[in-house]
Amino acid sequence: MSKLTHNELARKMGLFRTFEEAGSGHIFWEPNGFVVFDSLREWIQKAHEKRGYEFVKTPIIYRTELWKTSGHYDKYKENMYFLEVDGEEYGIKPMNCPAHILIYKSRFRHASELPLKLFEFGFVHRHELSGVLNGLLRVRSFTQDDSHIFCKPSHIQQVVSEVLELVNETFDKFGLHKRKYYLSTMPEKHIGTKEMWDSATEMLKKALNANNISYELKEGDGAFYGPKIDVEVLDSLGRSWQLGTIQLDFNLPERFKLSYVDEEGRKQRPVMVHRAILGSLERFLGVLLEHTQGWLPLFLMPKQLEIIPLTEEQKEYAESILNNIKERMPGSRISVEEPPSNLSKTIKASIERRVPLLLIGKNEVEKGTVAFRYAGEQKEMPKEDFIDYFSNEAEI
Ligand SMILES: [Zn+2]
Structure with missing residues (x-):
C-alpha cells in the first residue's frame, strides 16, 4: 500500500x-x-x-535591544519578524x-x-x-x-x-x-x-x-x-x-x-x-x-478505542469492558458503539479514520476474550489481559 x-x-x-x-x-x-x-x-x-x-x-515579543545583546539581530535578523510598539522596535x-x-x-x-x-x-x-x-x-x-x-x-x-x-x-x-x-x-x-x-x-x-x-x-x-x-x-x-x-x-x-x-x-x-x-x-x-502512518501510540490517539458488539447480545459484555477501563482511566477516550449493520464497512471506516477497534462477537463472550484491531493487525487476547495492556499503553 x-x-x-x-x-x-x-x-x-x-x-x-x-x-x-x-x-x-x-x-x-x-x-x-x-x-x-x-x-x-x-x-x-x-x-x-x-x-x-x-x-x-x-513572552513572545521583546525590545530589539535585547536581540542586539544576544547577537540574534546581527546573525539571525533575516529569519525574524519585527514590529513597532510606541515608536520603538520590537522583535518576535x-x-x-x-x-x-x-x-x-x-x-x-x-x-x-x-x-x-x-x-x-x-x-x-x-x-x-x-x-x-x-x-x-x-x-x-x-x-x-x-x-x-x-x-x-x-x-x-x-x-x-x-x-x-x-x-x-x-x-x-x-x-x-x-x-x-x-x-x-x-x-x-x-x-x-x-x-x-x-x-x-x-x-x-x-x-x-x-x-x-x-x-x-x-x-x-x-x-x-x-x-x-x-x-x-x-x-x-x-x-x-x-x-x-x-x-x-x-x-x-x-x-x-x-x-x-x-x-x-x-x-x-x-x-x-x-x-x-x-x-x-x-x-x-x-x-x-x-x-x-497515523497509528500513533495509544496515549496520543484522539479516539483511543471503539468497542463494537456485533449484535445486541454482546452489548453488556462490551459495556463491562468500557466500565473496567474507565475505572482505571477515567479520562480515557473510548466508547461502545451500536452493533453495525454492515461490519466490513464499519471496520473500513474506522481504519480510514485511524481508530483502534475492539470487536466483540458471540465467540469472544463465550471465551472471555477480545479481538483488538490496531495498526493493521488483529490480536486475540483474554479480556483481563487486554484491559491491563490498554490501560498501560493509553495512559500518559
Ligand atoms: Zn537556546
Whole structure:
C-alpha cells in the first residue's frame, strides 16, 4: 500500500489546518489534533519533571535591544519578524535563550543552585520562504521542547550524559529506534580559548561513551560559540530527520555577563547548554504521523478505542469492558458503539479514520476474550489481559 503524507493523514484524522487567509506556515490545531498535541506536551513535561527541570513561560515579543545583546539581530535578523510598539522596535522571538537568560540573571546565583535547568514549551516564529512550507514539517511558528541548562564547566559531562539518556528514552517511547549521533568540534571562527574547547569536547565524548553511543565526528562543524551533539532519527520510510540537539555555549554567558559565586566566594562565569530533544513538537508530529502512518501510540490517539458488539447480545459484555477501563482511566477516550449493520464497512471506516477497534462477537463472550484491531493487525487476547495492556499503553 502506498504511504500517505502527514497532510493526507491529518485530513482523514481531523488534526490540523492551515489557512491562506490567515497567513502561510501557521498551524490551526483542530479538536482531534489538539488532543494529540497536548498529550505529547504532557508526556514531555512529565519526563522532564522527573529529571529536575524547572518550567517557565516567557513572552513572545521583546525590545530589539535585547536581540542586539544576544547577537540574534546581527546573525539571525533575516529569519525574524519585527514590529513597532510606541515608536520603538520590537522583535518576535525566534529562540528562547535570551528570555531564560533574563530569568537566570534576575537574581544572585550560588554554585549550589547549579546546574539550573530551565524548560519552556517555547512558541517561536521564524521566517521561512513560502515555497518550502509544508504542513507540520516546515512552518513559520512552532513549539520547542527547549531547555537551557546553566552549569559549572565541571558539570558538562554529567549534564550532557543525562540529556542523552532522555534522548534515548524519548525516541524509544515513540518507536524511533534507529538514530545517528554527530559530534561537531571547534570551527575556524570561534570564541573562547583552545583549552576551553578541548576540555568541553572531551566531556561531550565522555558523555557519549558513558551512554554507549557511537557517533560520527564533524571536525570544525561546531557553532562559533561551542561544540555540539546532533541527533538524527531514521523513520520507517528510510528518511533521516535531524531532531535533537545539545549545544554548549561559552558566548551568551559572556555577552550577558552571567555569573555565579563559587564555594570559595569567587565570581565565576557559568556555561550554558542549549538543548531540545524533539526540536519542534509540530515537526515531530509530522514525522511521527508519516512514520506510523497515523497509528500513533495509544496515549496520543484522539479516539483511543471503539468497542463494537456485533449484535445486541454482546452489548453488556462490551459495556463491562468500557466500565473496567474507565475505572482505571477515567479520562480515557473510548466508547461502545451500536452493533453495525454492515461490519466490513464499519471496520473500513474506522481504519480510514485511524481508530483502534475492539470487536466483540458471540465467540469472544463465550471465551472471555477480545479481538483488538490496531495498526493493521488483529490480536486475540483474554479480556483481563487486554484491559491491563490498554490501560498501560493509553495512559500518559
Ligand atoms: Zn537556546
